[in-house]
Amino acid sequence: MSDKPISIRDVAERAGVSPGTVSNVMNGSKPVNPALAERVRQAARELGYQADRAAALLRTGKARIIAVLVPDLDNPFFTSVVSAVETSLRDQGYELIVASSNGDEATEHSRLAAMLAWRPAGLVVIPCSDDFSARAGIEQAGVPYVIADRITREPTADTVSVDNEDAGTIGARHLLELGHRNILVAASVLTLGNIRERCAGIGATLGRAGLPPPVILESGGHFELAAARLSQWLDANRRPTAILALTNFTTLGALAALAERQIGIPRPISLIGFDDYAWMRARATPLTAIRQPVTEIGEAIWARLKARIDGDASPPAHIQLKCSLEIRASTAAPSVEDGISTGAA
Amino acid sequence: MSDKPISIRDVAERAGVSPGTVSNVMNGSKPVNPALAERVRQAARELGYQADRAAALLRTGKARIIAVLVPDLDNPFFTSVVSAVETSLRDQGYELIVASSNGDEATEHSRLAAMLAWRPAGLVVIPCSDDFSARAGIEQAGVPYVIADRITREPTADTVSVDNEDAGTIGARHLLELGHRNILVAASVLTLGNIRERCAGIGATLGRAGLPPPVILESGGHFELAAARLSQWLDANRRPTAILALTNFTTLGALAALAERQIGIPRPISLIGFDDYAWMRARATPLTAIRQPVTEIGEAIWARLKARIDGDASPPAHIQLKCSLEIRASTAAPSVEDGISTGAA
DNA sequence: TTGTAAGCGTTATCAC
DNA sequence: GTGATAACGCTTACAA
Numbered sequence: 043m044s045d046k047p048i049s050i051r052d053v054a055e056r057a058g059v060s061p062g063t064v065s066n067v068m069n070g071s072k073p074v075n076p077a078l079a080e081r082v083r084q085a086a087r088e089l090g091y092q093a094d095r096a097a098a099l100l101r102t103g104k105a106r107i108i109a110v111l112v113p114d115l116d117n118p119f120f121t122s123v124v125s126a127v128e129t130s131l132r133d134q135g136y137e138l139i140v141a142s143s144n145g146d147e148a149t150e151h152s153r154l155a156a157m158l159a160w161r162p163a164g165l166v167v168i169p170c171s172d173d174f175s176a177r178a179g180i181e182q183a184g185v186p187y188v189i190a191d192r193i194t195r196e197p198t199a200d201t202v203s204v205d206n207e208d209a210g211t212i213g214a215r216h217l218l219e220l221g222h223r224n225i226l227v228a229a230s231v232l233t234l235g236n237i238r239e240r241c242a243g244i245g246a247t248l249g250r251a252g253l254p255p256p257v258i259l260e261s262g263g264h265f266e267l268a269a270a271r272l273s274q275w276l277d278a279n280r281r282p283t284a285i286l287a288l289t290n291f292t293t294l295g296a297l298a299a300l301a302e303r304q305i306g307i308p309r310p311i312s313l314i315g316f317d318d319y320a321w322m323r324a325r326a327t328p329l330t331a332i333r334q335p336v337t338e339i340g341e342a343i344w345a346r347l348k349a350r351i352d353g354d355a356s357p358p359a360h361i362q363l364k365c366s367l368e369i370r371a372s373t374a375a376p377s378v379e380d381g382i383s384t385g386a387a
Numbered sequence: 388m389s390d391k392p393i394s395i396r397d398v399a400e401r402a403g404v405s406p407g408t409v410s411n412v413m414n415g416s417k418p419v420n421p422a423l424a425e426r427v428r429q430a431a432r433e434l435g436y437q438a439d440r441a442a443a444l445l446r447t448g449k450a451r452i453i454a455v456l457v458p459d460l461d462n463p464f465f466t467s468v469v470s471a472v473e474t475s476l477r478d479q480g481y482e483l484i485v486a487s488s489n490g491d492e493a494t495e496h497s498r499l500a501a502m503l504a505w506r507p508a509g510l511v512v513i514p515c516s517d518d519f520s521a522r523a524g525i526e527q528a529g530v531p532y533v534i535a536d537r538i539t540r541e542p543t544a545d546t547v548s549v550d551n552e553d554a555g556t557i558g559a560r561h562l563l564e565l566g567h568r569n570i571l572v573a574a575s576v577l578t579l580g581n582i583r584e585r586c587a588g589i590g591a592t593l594g595r596a597g598l599p600p601p602v603i604l605e606s607g608g609h610f611e612l613a614a615a616r617l618s619q620w621l622d623a624n625r626r627p628t629a630i631l632a633l634t635n636f637t638t639l640g641a642l643a644a645l646a647e648r649q650i651g652i653p654r655p656i657s658l659i660g661f662d663d664y665a666w667m668r669a670r671a672t673p674l675t676a677i678r679q680p681v682t683e684i685g686e687a688i689w690a691r692l693k694a695r696i697d698g699d700a701s702p703p704a705h706i707q708l709k710c711s712l713e714i715r716a717s718t719a720a721p722s723v724e725d726g727i728s729t730g731a732a
Numbered sequence: 733t734t735g736t737a738a739g740c741g742t743t744a745t746c747a748c
Numbered sequence: 749g750t751g752a753t754a755a756c757g758c759t760t761a762c763a764a
Contacts, residue, residue: 047506047528049757060735065759072760075733090527095504096441096450097757100740105441107484115470118463125460128487132494137501139452139484142473149477156482159440161392182435183392265665297669304671320610321666324642326649394741405751410743420749442741445756 048089057085068093095137099161106136108347109157111150111167115142119290119317119334120168123190126340127166134348136163145170145263151179158183164347168192172235186350188343192236193360200346202361204334206236209365210243210288213314213332216367217284218251221375222312226282227258228272228292240288257282261292268295269302276303283376284312290319293329308374318368328370335363393434402430413438440482444506451481453692454502456495458515460487464635464662464679465513468535471685472511479693481508490515490608496524503528509692511535517580531695533688537581538705545691547706549679551581554710555588555633558659558677561712562629563596566720567657571627572603573617573637585633602627606637613640614647621648628721629657635664638674653719663713673715680708 054061059082066072067082074082085091099105108131112120128138139157143150147170154176157165165180165187174194180187181198188200217225227244229237245255259275261268272285272295285300287293293315300307307313307327315322318333342361399406404427411417412427419427430436444450453476457465473483484502488495492515499521502510510525510532519539525532526543533545562570572589574582590600602624606616617630617640630645632638638660645652652658652672660667663678687706 047757050759051757061758062736062760063734066734069759073733078734090524092500092504092528094445094506094757096444096506097740098759099441100439100445100742101757101759103740115473116463116467118461118466121463121466122461124485125487128460128485132486132498135501137484137505138486139482140469140473141477141483142470153477155437156480159437160482161439161441179435183437265669269669291665294665294669297666301669301671301673319666320636320639321642321664324610324614324639324646325670326646328646392741395743396741406741407743407752408750411750414743416743418749423750439741442756443743445741445758446743448756 047094048091050091050093052089053082053086053091056089057082103161105161105163107160107162108136108138109160109162109165110138110140111143111154111157111165112140113143113145113168113170115140117290118319119191119336122336123168123340123343126337127343130341130344143170147171147173147175151176154179158185161185163351164188166190166343166347169194171233186347188346188350190339190343192234195235197358197360200350200359200361202339202342202346202363203236204339204365205362206239207243207246209316209332209334210240210245210286211247212365212367213286214244214247214256216314216330216369216373217286217312218247218253220284220312220373222284223253224280224282224284224376225256226275226285227256228261228268228285228287228296229258230261230263230268230289230292232258232260237288244286256286261295263289263291265291265294265298268292269298270295272296272299273302276300276305281305282311284314284373286314287316290315290317292316293322293331307372309377312373312376314367314373323370327372330370330373331368333366333368335365338363392439393436395436395438397434398427398431398436401434402427448506450506450508452505452507453481453483454505454507454510455483455485456488456499456502456510456512457485458488458490458513460485462635463664464536464681467681468513468685468688471682472689474682475686475689488515492516492518492520496521499524503530506530508696509533511688511692513537514539516578531692533691533695535684535688537579540580542705543703545695545704545706547684547687547691547708548581549684549710550707551584552588552591554661554677554679555585555590555631556592557710557712558631559589559592559601561659561675561714561718562631562657563592563598565629565657565718567629568598569625569627569629569721570601571620571630572601573606573613573630573632573641574603575606575608575613575634575637577603577605582633589631601631606640608634608636610636610639610643613637614643615640617641617644618647621645621650626650627656629659629718631659632661635660635662637661638667638676652717654722657718657721659712659718668715672717675715675718676713678711678713680710683708 050061054064067079141153165185168191190202193201261271285296287296315329315331318331322329395406399409412424486498510530513536535547538546606613630641632641660674660676663676667674
């Protein structure tokens, strides 16, 4: 409970040198006599000295802080991205400051401003909408940033996302190959570009097979809402032979709706989930799922950001990572009668 | 991409006042002539001024930063606590800096030191072990902190956790009432005090019913490991009529092991999970689960920390929140033959 | 190679 | 009520 933190001057005094020399020893910014350097390090160790990073920041103007803004800290996809970024950062002496916009534009603005006030070296943002109205504020601040997952129209910064169209394609193709012709797409919200792209990939794939566009159900961003909307839809319409979910929450919604109606998986309804979590495997019928490469996403984000921080001035890069299809037991060929009836319809 | 951030002096100049006055206006630390104040605010708005918080910190020594250290940013329980804390903080002008110790003592040390170098106003830590060897470093820094979830022996700071013994008790009692006598406890690691307390609660409850202590299987902290250990155990021993899982990952492990063996839930084996997530409900057999009050945990953490930051010097408080049992479909009375055979054994 | 001193943007303490 | 001015702890020219 010692109240005054140890300053560089305390160390200097104890080692019998000047503060400047201590700084040079600690940062290696200038060569220092080895014997002296050792004495300084010794003194620092004895006193438990830790440089005040705020003071250093003030002087240099370059904080070793990365700010991360996500729409929801309770969504495992977002936290897994945060985790992946954190892992990349940790060895390079950076700190992570995080905030959640709670999917709200106004909050996004204010949280962003608050984080920017720390003059971070870089910023990672998963915007809460494609408008990304906070962009102006960031660019005015002149902070390098990368936009992840949800890509703004005409982005003026680096972006990292998955190839959403391809993600839709591999899901649709798998169902097609199994013989499905009557597919329900469980989208979250169609105002999001990445969701629309996933839909586009599905639509194009069906189109190439000479099929009409799929039914797309906009089921909302939350689990409960998705479950309710899907339940309602299933009760009101002829049942599809397969459901293709486009987010982790809609996957849960579909699962809940099917379970509640005691509809079997993969028959009479096959299900493809989105993302890949342990709970998808820990089931009697493990879920076939479209997996986003989370670790690679985090690494790509950091690679771009680090390059910008280090002065890279090349035009914005737009990195797209491929999703993979994890084929498990929740997809199968449709029942014969379903296949015939829908195929002949 | 304007490179120089706007400083308090720029605002002062534009408003035709001194920097000190601007500071007083922005922080309300001293009364200022309303007309002047408005002029200052106007100028600040026009320039897009945002006070540099690092500079303010340097001067005041009081950062509006809270550092949070958790063992794993991919564990939804930990991230939900982070999220709950973030929600509490956001309106009070604090920022959150987070790091993961990855369950490793050395990493815990170094991450802690790095975060402490920002002179945060407070610290919340979920230690990676009960030893919590980093404690000394924190106390030397004189930062108010609260220990959450995993409680150190003889804690010298505020702690917030659930009543783990009670959590074990309500789970065991539920199984007892259903008629189970042959219960397998899926613990993660017994070096953790909270897990041992949960076990103690179970043991005591069984004891009061005149039953011997339960079989406790230490299945490890990760999903894959838990699944493997539980599988192995189930193959090598007489089957229990119920499994009581003590963490979210062991819940998943149990689910996976049972699914793989095509063992039904709740018969022949009932299952109680730990924590409460959407995936536990989105199942044909929704899971009965011991729910930790995550939001309340986050609020309690922040309440204690805020009080300490504001100078509360009362003796360390040790807050224990009660878990609740969410009874769903994964628990039922054991099959008759099982009930008889084990009851008579 | 080492010491000295200026200055980063802010807030607090003074005079006024 | 307002304006100078010093100081926070650090880095970095520049002087020695």
